[in-house]
Amino acid sequence: xxxxxxxxxxxxxxxxHAGETVEISGWVHRIRELKSVIFVxxxxxxxLAQVVITPPYAAPPEESVVRISxxxxxxxxxxGGVELGExxxxxxxxxxxxxxxxxxxPKLTATLPTILDHAPVSLRHPRLRATHAIAAAxxxxxxxxxxxxxxxxxxxxxxxxxxxxxxxxxxxxxxxGRPAYLAQSxxxxxxxxxxxxERVYETGxxxxxxxxxxxxxxxxxxxxxAEFGFIDDHQDVMIMVRQVIAGMVAAxxxxxxxxxxxxxxxxxxxxxxxxxxxxxxxxxxxxxxxGQTVDLAPADERALGEWAVRQHGSDFLFVTGYPMAKRPxxxxxxxxxxxxxxxxxxxFRGLELITGGQRLHRHQxxxxxxxxxxxxTEPYEGYLATFAAGMPPHGGFALGLERFVxxxxxxxxxxxxxxxxxxxxxxAP
Amino acid sequence: xxxxxxxxxxxxxxxxHAGETVEISGWVHRIRELKSVIFVxxxxxxxLAQVVITPPYAAPPEESVVRISxxxxxxxxxxGGVELGExxxxxxxxxxxxxxxxxxxPKLTATLPTILDHAPVSLRHPRLRATHAIAAAxxxxxxxxxxxxxxxxxxxxxxxxxxxxxxxxxxxxxxxGRPAYLAQSxxxxxxxxxxxxERVYETGxxxxxxxxxxxxxxxxxxxxxAEFGFIDDHQDVMIMVRQVIAGMVAAxxxxxxxxxxxxxxxxxxxxxxxxxxxxxxxxxxxxxxxGQTVDLAPADERALGEWAVRQHGSDFLFVTGYPMAKRPxxxxxxxxxxxxxxxxxxxFRGLELITGGQRLHRHQxxxxxxxxxxxxTEPYEGYLATFAAGMPPHGGFALGLERFVxxxxxxxxxxxxxxxxxxxxxxAP
Numbered sequence: 001x002x003x004x005x006x007x008x009x010x011x012x013x014x015x016x017h018a019g020e021t022v023e024i025s026g027w028v029h030r031i032r033e034l035k036s037v038i039f040v041x042x043x044x045x046x047x048l049a050q051v052v053i054t055p056p057y058a059a060p061p062e063e064s065v066v067r068i069s070x071x072x073x074x075x076x077x078x079x080g081g082v083e084l085g086e087x088x089x090x091x092x093x094x095x096x097x098x099x100x101x102x103x104x105x106p107k108l109t110a111t112l113p114t115i116l117d118h119a120p121v122s123l124r125h126p127r128l129r130a131t132h133a134i135a136a137a138x139x140x141x142x143x144x145x146x147x148x149x150x151x152x153x154x155x156x157x158x159x160x161x162x163x164x165x166x167x168x169x170x171x172x173x174x175x176x177g178r179p180a181y182l183a184q185s186x187x188x189x190x191x192x193x194x195x196x197x198e199r200v201y202e203t204g205x206x207x208x209x210x211x212x213x214x215x216x217x218x219x220x221x222x223x224x225x226a227e228f229g230f231i232d233d234h235q236d237v238m239i240m241v242r243q244v245i246a247g248m249v250a251a252x253x254x255x256x257x258x259x260x261x262x263x264x265x266x267x268x269x270x271x272x273x274x275x276x277x278x279x280x281x282x283x284x285x286x287x288x289x290x291g292q293t294v295d296l297a298p299a300d301e302r303a304l305g306e307w308a309v310r311q312h313g314s315d316f317l318f319v320t321g322y323p324m325a326k327r328p329x330x331x332x333x334x335x336x337x338x339x340x341x342x343x344x345x346x347x348f349r350g351l352e353l354i355t356g357g358q359r360l361h362r363h364q365x366x367x368x369x370x371x372x373x374x375x376x377t378e379p380y381e382g383y384l385a386t387f388a389a390g391m392p393p394h395g396g397f398a399l400g401l402e403r404f405v406x407x408x409x410x411x412x413x414x415x416x417x418x419x420x421x422x423x424x425x426x427x428a429p
Numbered sequence: 430x431x432x433x434x435x436x437x438x439x440x441x442x443x444x445x446h447a448g449e450t451v452e453i454s455g456w457v458h459r460i461r462e463l464k465s466v467i468f469v470x471x472x473x474x475x476x477l478a479q480v481v482i483t484p485p486y487a488a489p490p491e492e493s494v495v496r497i498s499x500x501x502x503x504x505x506x507x508x509g510g511v512e513l514g515e516x517x518x519x520x521x522x523x524x525x526x527x528x529x530x531x532x533x534x535p536k537l538t539a540t541l542p543t544i545l546d547h548a549p550v551s552l553r554h555p556r557l558r559a560t561h562a563i564a565a566a567x568x569x570x571x572x573x574x575x576x577x578x579x580x581x582x583x584x585x586x587x588x589x590x591x592x593x594x595x596x597x598x599x600x601x602x603x604x605x606g607r608p609a610y611l612a613q614s615x616x617x618x619x620x621x622x623x624x625x626x627e628r629v630y631e632t633g634x635x636x637x638x639x640x641x642x643x644x645x646x647x648x649x650x651x652x653x654x655a656e657f658g659f660i661d662d663h664q665d666v667m668i669m670v671r672q673v674i675a676g677m678v679a680a681x682x683x684x685x686x687x688x689x690x691x692x693x694x695x696x697x698x699x700x701x702x703x704x705x706x707x708x709x710x711x712x713x714x715x716x717x718x719x720g721q722t723v724d725l726a727p728a729d730e731r732a733l734g735e736w737a738v739r740q741h742g743s744d745f746l747f748v749t750g751y752p753m754a755k756r757p758x759x760x761x762x763x764x765x766x767x768x769x770x771x772x773x774x775x776x777f778r779g780l781e782l783i784t785g786g787q788r789l790h791r792h793q794x795x796x797x798x799x800x801x802x803x804x805x806t807e808p809y810e811g812y813l814a815t816f817a818a819g820m821p822p823h824g825g826f827a828l829g830l831e832r833f834v835x836x837x838x839x840x841x842x843x844x845x846x847x848x849x850x851x852x853x854x855x856x857a858p
Contacts, residue, residue, distance in 0.1 A: 095819035161856035173602035382858020390524035427590035429811020
C-alpha cells in the first residue's frame with residue numbers, strides 16, 4: 001500500500017504538475033461561492049491552492065481538513081498560476097465549530113485577549129504563523145553561528161535549590177515537600193560549563209515571576225544564552241554577539257515568503273556595531289550630573305536608538321560600561337574605573353535585546369564580591385567550586401527570543417511573538 | 430591590539446605549527462615531574478598538549494588556567510607528535526583547591542554521589558565531557574533530520590494551569606497566589622501546533638515528580654518531541670522515527686574522538702527496524718493468557734531486545750499495538766481490534782527509548798474518549814478547540830535524551846548522562 005504522505009503534493013509544488021492528476025491535503029482556508037462555481041482555497045504547510053467545484057457539489061465548512069484529488073489546470077488568476085479542477089474531496093475531519101474570527105482575511109481583526117484566548121486557532125492565521133516561522137529560523141541562525149564557532153549545546157536544570165541569582169520575582173514550587181525555585185536564567189550553569197567545554201550555549205525557557213503587566217515582560221520566555229572562555233574582555237563577547245545577530249538576521253531573511261507577508265524591514269548588521277559608553281550616553285542625554293544614575297530608562301534607550309540610526313545608520317547600538325552598582329555580583333569591573341563594568345547591552349531599534357559582559361573568573365574575586373554585598377557563600381557552594389578549580393577569563397550574553405521577534409515584526413506587545421504566553425493573568429491555553 | 434583569541438592556537442592544531450612560536454591556553458591537566466624536566470599537559474576544548482619545563486621553573490597546580498607561549502618541537506612520544514618547549518607561562522587563574530579526584534586518570538574512580546556532588550569539576554574529566562559532547566551531537570542530529578523534513582521548531586509553556594495529562598507525579602507551584610503545575614510533556618501543545626505548521630518539534634525540559642529513586646528516572650529530563658499531520662497511521666510515524674534515529678546515530682558517529690575514548694559500539698540502524706505486535710510479544714513471552722496484561726515489564730523488554738538481536742541482528746525493535754487500557758485518552762485505537770492501539774514503543778538494546786503513536790483527530794472522538802473515562806471537558810478547553818477547528822490524522826513521538834545517551838555509552842545510571850541531575854534527593858549543584 002502506498003502511504004498517502006508519499007503520494008501527497010504540497011500546494012507550493014502544484015505548478016510543477018500542470019496537466020497531471022494529483023492529490024493534495026490541507027485545511028479549507030476559504031470558500032467563495034459564485035453563481036455557477038465555488039472556489040475553495042486549501043491551506044497546507046507550504047501555502048495556498050485553489051480548487052474549483054461545480055454545484056451541486058459543496059465544500060465542507062472552513063477549517064475542515066480534506067484530501068482532494070484533481071487535475072492541475074493553468075489559471076493565471078489562481079495562487080501559483082494553477083488550480084485543481086474535477087476534484088474528488090474526502091473530508092478527513094470536519095470543523096465542528098466556526099472559528100471566532102475569519103482566518104482568511106489579510107489581518108486578524110480581533111483584540112489581543114481574544115487572539116490569545118483562541119491561540120490554537122488564531123495561530124493558524126498566515127501572519128501569526130509567519131511570525132513563529134521566523135522565530136524558529138532565528139533560533140536556527142543562533143545555533144548555526146555558535147556551532148560553527150566550536151560551541152557545545154547544553155541542557156541545564158530549570159529547578160534550583162536556592163533563589164540566589166536575584167532573589168526577587170522567583171516562582172516557588174513544592175519539591176517533594178521541600179521548597180525549590182524555577183531558574184531565572186542558566187547563568188551559573190553556563191559559567192560552570194565553560195570549565196568543561198570552554199564555549200557553550202543553551203536555548204531554553206526561563207521564568208520570572210514578573211508582577212507587572214507590561215507589553216514587554218513575560219513570566220516564561222525563551223532565552224538564547226551563550227558563554228565562553230579565554231576572552232580578553234567584554235569586547236570579545238561583543239564581537240561574538242555581532243556574528244550571532246548577523247546569523248539570526250540572515251536566517252530570517254531566508255524566510256522569503258514570511259518576510260514578504262509581514263512586510264519586515266530587515267536590519268543591516270554593520271561589520272562593526274557602534275558602541276557608546278554608559279558615561280558618554282549619560283553626558284549626551286544631559287543626565288546624571290551627580291553620578292547616581294545606574295541604568296537607562298526606556299525613553300533613554302529609544303533616544304539612543306534614534307541617535308544610532310542618525311549618526312551611524314545602524315539599527316543596533318552597544319551601550320557599554322554600565323555602573324557596577326546595577327550589575328550582578330559576578331560582573332567584571334572596568335580595570336581603570338572600577339565603578340563601571342566590563343558589560344554591555346545591545347539595543348535593537350531602541351529596545352534592550354541582549355545583556356552581556358565579562359564575568360569575574362578568580363575564586364578570590366568571587367569571595368570578595370559576595371562579602372562586599374554581605375552575602376553568605378553557602379548557597380553558592382557548587383558555583384564557587386568551579387572557580388576554586390580554575391576558570392579562564394570568560395563572558396557571555398543572553399537574548400530574549402520573543403523580544404527579538406517582536407522587534408523584527410514591529411509588534412507592540414511581546415505576547416504576539418509568543419505561542420502561548422504566560423503572564424500575571426494568563427495560564428491557558 | 431590583537432585579541433588573544435585571534436592569536437591563540439588550539440592543542441589539536443599544534444602539529445600544523447611545528448617550528449613556530451605560538452600561544453596556547455587551557456587548564457593544567459597533569460604535571461609529571463621527572464628528574465631534570467617537568468612535563469605539563471594542557472587541556473583545552475580541542476584536546477591535550479604537552480609542555481616541557483626545565484627546573485627551577487615550576488608549574489602551577491593542576492586545573493589552574495594558563496596561557497603559554499613557546500616553540501612547537503617534534504616529539505613522537507607527545508600527544509599529536511609535538512610538544513611546546515622554551516615556554517613562558519602566564520597564570521590567568523590559579524586553582525585554589527585541589528579537585529576531589531584526579532581528573533587526568535583514564536577513569537574517575539569516585540562513587541556516583543561524589544561525582545554528582547562535584548559535577549562542575551567532575552564534568553571536566555575527558556570521559557564525562559565526551560558523554561555530553563555526544564548528547565549535544567545527538568540533539569543536533571535530531572533537529573537536522575526534522576529540519577530537512579519540513580518540521581518547524583516550537584517553544585511551548587512549561588507551566589500549565591491544570592494537571593490534565595496524567596494527574597500523578599506533577600510538581601505544583603505558586604503562580605501569583607494560584608496553583609499551577611510544571612508540564613510533564615509538550616504533548617497537548619505539539620498537537621495544537623500541528624494545526625498551524627503540520628510538522629513540529631521541540632527539544633526542551635519536562636518534569637516528573639517521580640517519587641522513586643531508580644537508575645532510569647529523573648525529575649527533569651530533556652524530551653525530544655515531534656508531531657506531524659497527514660499520516661495514514663502510526664506506521665508513518667515509525668518511518669519518521671527510523672530516519673531520526675539514523676540521523677542521531679550518524680551525528681554521534683561524527684564525534685570520532687569521543688566515540689573512541691568511550692569505546693562506543695555504534696548501533697546499525699536497519700533500513701527497516703523490525704516490529705512485533707504487543708499480542709505477539711505476549712505470546713512469544715508465554716504471558717497474558719487471560720488478556721489482562723497491558724504493558725511490558727523491564728525484564729520483558731530486555732528479553733525482546735535480545736530476541737531482536739538474535740533474530741534480526743538489530744539493536745532496535747518496535748513493539749506496536751499496546752492495549753488501549755494503558756495508553757492516554759488521545760491514543761488512536763486499532764481500527765479492527767479496538768482494544769489495541771495504533772501506538773508503539775521503540776526499544777534500544779532492550780530499554781524503552783521512544784513512545785509514540787497515532788492520536789485521535791476528530792472532535793467527536795475526543796468528547797467520547799473523555800466521557801468514557803469519566804473526565805470533564807472544561808480542563809481541556811483550549812486543547813479541544815483545536816479539534817473543533819479541524820485537525821488531520823496525526824501522530825508523533827517523544828525520546829528521552831538522557832536515556833539515549835546512557836544506552837549509547839553503556840552507562841547503568843541515567844544520571845551519568847545528565848549534566849546536573851535532579852531527583853528525589855538532589856537539587857544541587
